[in-house]
Amino acid sequence: MRDYLWARARGRKRSKVSWSQVCKPKDEGGLKLRRVVDCNKAAVMRLLWDIITDRLSLWVRWCKDEILKGRSLWLIEWKQSLSVTWKYILKLRTLVSANLVYSIGHNSTWSLWHDPWFQNCPLFARVGNRAIYNSGLPRNATLSEVIQDWRIGLVQSSLCPFGCGQQESIDHLFFHCPFTRSIWSKVLYLHNNTFPTAWNWDNIVTRALDHSIGNHFHLWMRRAGLAATVYHCWRERNNIIFRQTAASPSVLLARIILDVARKVAMCMSILDTPTNRSILGNWEIEESIFCHCSGDGSGLGGNGRR
Numbered sequence: 001m002r003d004y005l006w007a008r009a010r011g012r013k014r015s016k017v018s019w020s021q022v023c024k025p026k027d028e029g030g031l032k033l034r035r036v037v038d039c040n041k042a043a044v045m046r047l048l049w050d051i052i053t054d055r056l057s058l059w060v061r062w063c064k065d066e067i068l069k070g071r072s073l074w075l076i077e078w079k080q081s082l083s084v085t086w087k088y089i090l091k092l093r094t095l096v097s098a099n100l101v102y103s104i105g106h107n108s109t110w111s112l113w114h115d116p117w118f119q120n121c122p123l124f125a126r127v128g129n130r131a132i133y134n135s136g137l138p139r140n141a142t143l144s145e146v147i148q149d150w151r152i153g154l155v156q157s158s159l160c161p162f163g164c165g166q167q168e169s170i171d172h173l174f175f176h177c178p179f180t181r182s183i184w185s186k187v188l189y190l191h192n193n194t195f196p197t198a199w200n201w202d203n204i205v206t207r208a209l210d211h212s213i214g215n216h217f218h219l220w221m222r223r224a225g226l227a228a229t230v231y232h233c234w235r236e237r238n239n240i241i242f243r244q245t246a247a248s249p250s251v252l253l254a255r256i257i258l259d260v261a262r263k264v265a266m267c268m269s270i271l272d273t274p275t276n277r278s279i280l281g282n283w284e285i286e287e288s289i290f291c292h293c294s295g296d297g298s299g300l301g302g303n304g305r306r
Contacts, residue, residue: 044088048073048096051089054109072114074122097121102143112141137242161240171200173237180233182249187229187256190282191222217267217276221260221283228259261285 024030050060051073067086068076074097078090097116110117113124113132124132132139137146160168162179174180204226213219232255239245247255260283270276270289280287 040088041092044085045092045096047085048089048092052096052100072111072122074114074116075124110143112137112143112146113139115143117143161237174230174233175200175204179249183229183233183252183256186249186253187225190257190279191218191225192278192282193222217270218279220267221264221279224260224263225256228256232256232259257283264289 019035021029022031023033023035026032047059049055050057051063051068054060054064067082074093076090078087082090098120100116100120102110102115102117111122114122116122118126160166160172160177162177164177164179166172166177175184232252236247236252239247264280264283264285267289272287277287280289
């Protein structure tokens, strides 16, 4: 049979039947032989499964201590120094992740960022390092921990995280809470603006569209200040909830000023006008960025940024 199928190991005759045909089921004209490649792939996938499920075995312990070293299996990069088996394990990760079904329980250890539980892809690969940092969640956070924290927060922490005792909502979080309201008052003062009587999310969008659109420098500063304030207020909210750390209004305002100042440092062709000089003085930004050139005094132009 072997000589007939393979035309002898050292012969020059062509095989009578292709190996793919021989491996087909008998009802399809084959002999139902198992391909060695498929057997090897199944065996290596089993090794991969043992690592994922943290099977109690000496080999899994050795792999975690010597190969993974505290890192996620899904983040290990291919290296020439790895063994043939581990190179094949890394090669099969995509195939395995496409067939995994995650079941989340109270004691599950699936990684929020590194396991491919979301559309067969690690969340880290989709959102990147910046999103992980902004979320306030640790890199080793598990899905069960996040879900449990979310459920606890839904039941027990529906109040404003800044401690004012009111129910949390978008309008309250950003504008009605005394903590964020004090931040907005100071940011508006830096822009030589007063705090409006009706201040909510819809109002700020309307105000931004009506009073912050244009190429003038003071309008660009309004947009930069608006974006930085919303960003840092939301980030501070997440730090309180997920990291149990809190900053004072003065510290948060200093972060906003630093963020805006860094953006201003990337600007060029800022004309020296009384309006621009007043705004830069409020934000404590050096006047060396002024461009002493002829113009209409309007400030930052359409191509006034690097």
